[in-house]
Amino acid sequence: MTPELRLMVAPARTYAVLARQPSPVGPIAALRRPLLAAVVIGVSMAISATRHVAPGLVLGTTLAWAFVVVLQLAIALLLIAAPSRRTVGVPRALDLFFASHAPWSLWLLAVAALPAPLGRPVMPLLLLAVVPLMMTNRAIAAFFREVLQYGSRRAAVHTAIHQALTWGAFVVLYGAAVALQPRIVGAFEAWFGS
Amino acid sequence: MTIARALIWIVLIAAIALGFDPRENVERPPRTSGPYTVLEGDFHVHSFPGDGGLLPWDIVREARRRGLDVIALTNHNSMWSWRFAQRFAPESPSGVIVLPGVELTSAGFHMTTIDVRMPVPWRQPPAQAVAAVHAQGGIAIAAHPRSPRPSKWDDAAIDVLDGFEAASSNDMAAENVAFSRRALIRHPTIASIGSSDFHYFAPLGVSRTFVFATERSAAAVLDAIRKGRTVACDGLGDAHGPAELTSVVSADCRRVAVSDPVGWRRRDGVATAAAWLALVALVVLGARE
Numbered sequence: 001m002t003p004e005l006r007l008m009v010a011p012a013r014t015y016a017v018l019a020r021q022p023s024p025v026g027p028i029a030a031l032r033r034p035l036l037a038a039v040v041i042g043v044s045m046a047i048s049a050t051r052h053v054a055p056g057l058v059l060g061t062t063l064a065w066a067f068v069v070v071l072q073l074a075i076a077l078l079l080i081a082a083p084s085r086r087t088v089g090v091p092r093a094l095d096l097f098f099a100s101h102a103p104w105s106l107w108l109l110a111v112a113a114l115p116a117p118l119g120r121p122v123m124p125l126l127l128l129a130v131v132p133l134m135m136t137n138r139a140i141a142a143f144f145r146e147v148l149q150y151g152s153r154r155a156a157v158h159t160a161i162h163q164a165l166t167w168g169a170f171v172v173l174y175g176a177a178v179a180l181q182p183r184i185v186g187a188f189e190a191w192f193g194s
Numbered sequence: 195m196t197i198a199r200a201l202i203w204i205v206l207i208a209a210i211a212l213g214f215d216p217r218e219n220v221e222r223p224p225r226t227s228g229p230y231t232v233l234e235g236d237f238h239v240h241s242f243p244g245d246g247g248l249l250p251w252d253i254v255r256e257a258r259r260r261g262l263d264v265i266a267l268t269n270h271n272s273m274w275s276w277r278f279a280q281r282f283a284p285e286s287p288s289g290v291i292v293l294p295g296v297e298l299t300s301a302g303f304h305m306t307t308i309d310v311r312m313p314v315p316w317r318q319p320p321a322q323a324v325a326a327v328h329a330q331g332g333i334a335i336a337a338h339p340r341s342p343r344p345s346k347w348d349d350a351a352i353d354v355l356d357g358f359e360a361a362s363s364n365d366m367a368a369e370n371v372a373f374s375r376r377a378l379i380r381h382p383t384i385a386s387i388g389s390s391d392f393h394y395f396a397p398l399g400v401s402r403t404f405v406f407a408t409e410r411s412a413a414a415v416l417d418a419i420r421k422g423r424t425v426a427c428d429g430l431g432d433a434h435g436p437a438e439l440t441s442v443v444s445a446d447c448r449r450v451a452v453s454d455p456v457g458w459r460r461r462d463g464v465a466t467a468a469a470w471l472a473l474v475a476l477v478v479l480g481a482r483e
Contacts (some may be wrong), residue, residue: 004480023483032481042474043210049247050256051396051456052462052471054213060249064242095481104476113470177245179270179299182316186301187341 005100008135011100011142019087019147030091032040033098038062038069040105060167072101075165079158085149096147099138103132137163196482202475217457222261227442230406232425233415234450235264236399238297238306238337238362238389243278244269247394250279250292258288260399264415265293266308271316276370289410297337298323302346304337306359306389309416321353333357333419335387338365339373352377356420357385360435361401361428364391374434385419386435388426397441400429402441402450427451 006014042062046053049061073094080086080093088096111125140162144155171180209344225232241253248256250267267276276294294307302314305323307314316321324334336358339347352358358377360370371447375463377384388401406423407414418424425435425443431451433440 002478002482006426018483035475036481039206040473040477043206043469045247045394045427046435047466048394049392049396050252050398051465052213055213056209057213057248057252058210058469060252061247064249065247075284099480102477102480106474109470109474109477137259154339174245176272177243177272179272180474181317182271183300183301183342189301190342190344 002098007099007139007142008103011139012146014143015096018099022147025092025095027090027091030095032132033095033101034069035074037072037098037101037105038066039065040108041065041068044108047110071105072098072166075162075169077164078165079144080148086147087149088147093147097140097143100143103139107132109159152169195479196278199476199479199482200201202472202479204468206472206476208420209465209472212461212465212468213246214428215459215462216456222263222456224410230408230418231410231414232443233263233291233405233407233410234261234264234399234446235403235405236260236262236390236392236401237264237266237293237295237308237335237358237387237403238268239265239392239398239420240269241267241275241279244272244275245277245393250275251283253398254288254290254292256398257290259457260397260401261450261456262399263410264291264293264405265398265413266293266306268295268297268306270297270299271313272296273310273313284360291410291415293412293415299328302344302345303339303351304342305381306335306337308333308335308419309412320346320348321354324354324368328354331369332418335359335361335419336373336377337387337389338362338391339377340365340369344433344437347373349380352380352384355381355384355464357387357424358421359389359391360386360426361388361409361432362391363389363429365399383422385424386426387419387424388434389429395453402427404433404439404446 003018039062042058042065045061045065046057056150076097086093107129137159140158141155144150148193171185219256239253241248241250251464254390269275273296293308295306296310296313298305298307298314298316303320307327310327310330314326327334336347336355338359340404360374388403390400392398405415405418407418425433425439427447427450429451431448433444433447
């Protein structure tokens with residue numbers, strides 16, 4: 001099995017093996033997994049939105065949505081660069097961290113392959129995201145334990161911080177895009193009367 | 195494994211290149227009916243940056259592929275995407291008319307506002323919001339009027355609206371019957387609009403509006419909506435609007451529901467499937483360790 005698949009099944013054991021094995025990864029090579037994640041997002045978006053691919057279209061969606069990966073990189077760097085007994089250098093740690101992106105990548109590709117939800121709510125598709133969410137949390141906790149050598153409690157706290165930062169950024173950005181404030185006001189009015 | 199990865203990357207790049215279509219900008223002959231040019235429009239489209247998946251110029255290309263003549267970029271309470279498009283691609287590359295707009299997202303109602311210069315404040319009743327849009331010279335359309343609930347669409351607002359979404363990809367026409375009846379009784383010349391409310395999922399223009407314009411121009415499109423010369427076409431092939439106009443486009447409405455995009459080639463399907471499979475393989479194979 002490939003490391004990405006092994007990480008989905010047994011993240012702690014896989015990260016322990018990967019952290020021990022010699023693999024010189026410099027700052028450039030550390031971007032290979034984030035780059036793949038960006039391409040996955042770009043191509044998935046192109047297929048989902050248009051049911052086809054074309055050079056200009058894929059370039060546009062990949063560049064436009066690359067900010068998601070940049071944000072993930074920044075959050076990961078913030079946590080990885082903190083003092084720890086890490087067994088590998090920062091670039092290699094970043095590389096290994098992004099190996100846990102596979103569940104989300106596969107979810108994005110799966111959603112892109114599904115037929116357009118004409119007249120149906122999109123919510124069931126989004127609920128499927130619970131699967132990569134759980135897998136990623138498990139993998140990230142394993143990453144903090146095995147690669148950064150954190151104890152279980154500290155690894156859990158850092159996983160929680162990582163998820164809080166990631167989903168906090170999502171709520172702020174997506175909330176701004178969908179005009180969350182009037183929706184919240186509307187929900188309150190519906191619940192309590194205006 | 196390294197060779198396999200390299201080969202898969204080549205397949206991915208080749209598949210994406212295979213999707214290139216040099217005929218993207220082919221002009222379609224105008225369709226006429228009596229004194230009118232019949233245009234197909236989607237007046238509720240979300241784009242990037244915002245909660246839409248595609249950049250504005252990619253939306254325009256996609257509109258051409260989907261046989262649309264006119265679209266409105268309508269992000270939630272924001273015109274960033276429109277300004278972004280004006281800054282980086284002010285000319286529509288394929289002759290599609292692109293109108294500035296906003297989906298006014300308020301508590302209890304959403305309203306697509308078209309040909310406005312700025313978003314109107316959301317903290318006001320719908321009738322006042324319509325008046326604010328009209329003060330800018332724009333057009334106000336009740337968006338997916340069935341939601342959010344409870345709805346604030348009152349008679350005062352319906353009386354002054356320019357149009358309502360009789361069909362959108364979220365609310366099919368049958369689900370909008372109650373609002374349609376109420377709107378048409380109070381305001382018989384209100385425009386029936388079909389919109390895709392496009393975000394991330396194809397196809398753009400799955401529900402669309404047939405506009406009976408006096409010419410192919412933004413001003414003529416807006417004038418036709420104000421005068422109610424529109425037919426809403428839902429994604430199932432049913433047309434809704436004034437009987438004399440609906441009869442003209444009902445066959446087109448059925449065609450839109452089942453046809454492939456303009457210029458669709460078998461190789462587009464092959465390219466898309468190959469790109470998708472290549473990416474799945476790359477994700478599963480992972481990086482070299």
